[in-house]
Amino acid sequence: GQQLNQSPQSMFIQEGEDVSMNCTSSSIFNTWLWYKQDPGEGPVLLIALYKAGELTSNGRLTAQFGITRKDSFLNISASIPSDVGIYFCAGSSSNTGKLIFGQGTTLQVKP
Amino acid sequence: DTAVSQTPKYLVTQMGNDKSIKCEQNLGHDTMYWYKQDSKKFLKIMFSYNNKELIINETVPNRFSPKSPDKAHLNLHINSLELGDSAVYFCASSHRLAGDNEQFFGPGTRLTVL
Numbered sequence: 001g002q003q004l005n006q007s008p009q010s011m012f013i014q015e016g017e018d019v020s021m022n023c024t025s026s027s028i029f030n031t032w033l034w035y036k037q038d039p040g041e042g043p044v045l046l047i048a049l050y051k052a053g054e055l056t057s058n059g060r061l062t063a064q065f066g067i068t069r070k071d072s073f074l075n076i077s078a079s080i081p082s083d084v085g086i087y088f089c090a091g092s093s094s095n096t097g098k099l100i101f102g103q104g105t106t107l108q109v110k111p
Numbered sequence: 112d113t114a115v116s117q118t119p120k121y122l123v124t125q126m127g128n129d130k131s132i133k134c135e136q137n138l139g140h141d142t143m144y145w146y147k148q149d150s151k152k153f154l155k156i157m158f159s160y161n162n163k164e165l166i167i168n169e170t171v172p173n174r175f176s177p178k179s180p181d182k183a184h185l186n187l188h189i190n191s192l193e194l195g196d197s198a199v200y201f202c203a204s205s206h207r208l209a210g211d212n213e214q215f216f217g218p219g220t221r222l223t224v225l
Contacts, residue, residue, distance in 0.1 A: 031212045042115075042201050042216035043154070086152055096166050097142055097207040099214060101154040 006089050006102030013079055014110050021087060021105040022073040029091035032065050032072040033099065037086045046087075047074070079109050114138050115217035117202050123223045124192060132187045132220045134202030142166065142207035143185035144214060145177060148199040160185050161207060189222075197224045 006023045013019060023032070031050055035043035047058050049065035049072060056063055062075045072089055089102040115136045124130055136143060144159040144167070159167040160179040174190045189196060202217040 033213065035216075037152075040219075042203075042218050045213055045215065048213045088154065090154075092212050095207075097144070097159055097205055097212050097214070098156055098167050099212070104152050 004089060004091060004100050004102040006105055008105060009103065010106040010108070012108045012110065015079060015081060017079055019076040019079055019107060020073060022071060023089035023091070023102045024071045025091055027093065028069040029093045031092040032063070033090045034063050034074045035088045035090060037088065043088055081109050081111050083107060084109050115202055115204055115215050117217040117220050119220060120218065121221050123225065125225055126192055126194060128192050129188070129190045130192060132200055134185050134187070134217055136183055136204040138204055138215060140204035140206050141182055142205050143179065144203040145185065145187050146201040146203060148201060148219070150198070154201070192224045194224050197222055
């Protein structure tokens with residue numbers, strides 16, 4: 001079945017640093033989504049991407065839909081302590097709405 | 112003004128019991144989903160319903176039965192609970208028929224089977 005590889009698995013950075021994480025797929029996706037999950041909460045949608053090559057920003061967050069449609073990355077600029085959490089990529093290639101999730105990237109920010 | 116809500120937030124029960132988790136969305140979405148998040152935080156889809164019709168049914172034991180009384184509600188009933196069912200269960204919804212696959216998640220239900 002379809003699989004997503006998300007890396008890195010975890011990151012520990014200093015406040016103010018930029019962060020980059022990515023996802024790669026063994027197959028083509030039509031949609032890429034990036035979510036953030038805080039402890040004890042549900043995932044919150046950050047950015048949605050629908051076209052190959054699309055580059056979308058949401059505040060300090062920027063994500064891109066890879067040209068090959070098999071990858072996506074998320075950048076966070078000038079990280080702050082509240083960026084701490086688990087970031088998930090998710091992809092969909094069907095019209096059923098089925099999302100395949102990456103394993104998550106745990107981000108810790110040192111003040 | 113809660114978008115996707117789930118009850119209960121926590122559920123602790125004995126092995127062999129039957130339990131239900133309820134989900135409601137007030138976003139006017141047409142499709143609802145159930146996900147399971149294991150101890151390693153891996154999220155996997157279990158079911159999805161569109162307007163009370165089952166769309167996705169992953170390889171989930173038939174002890175799990177979703178029920179959708181209307182398009183704003185999708186409940187999950189679990190029979191004969193097992194230790195391995197302990198996890199966090201998330202409900203989500205989207206406006207799938209409009210070509211929008213942005214799924215919005217509820218706060219989760221942490222199920223602990225003793």
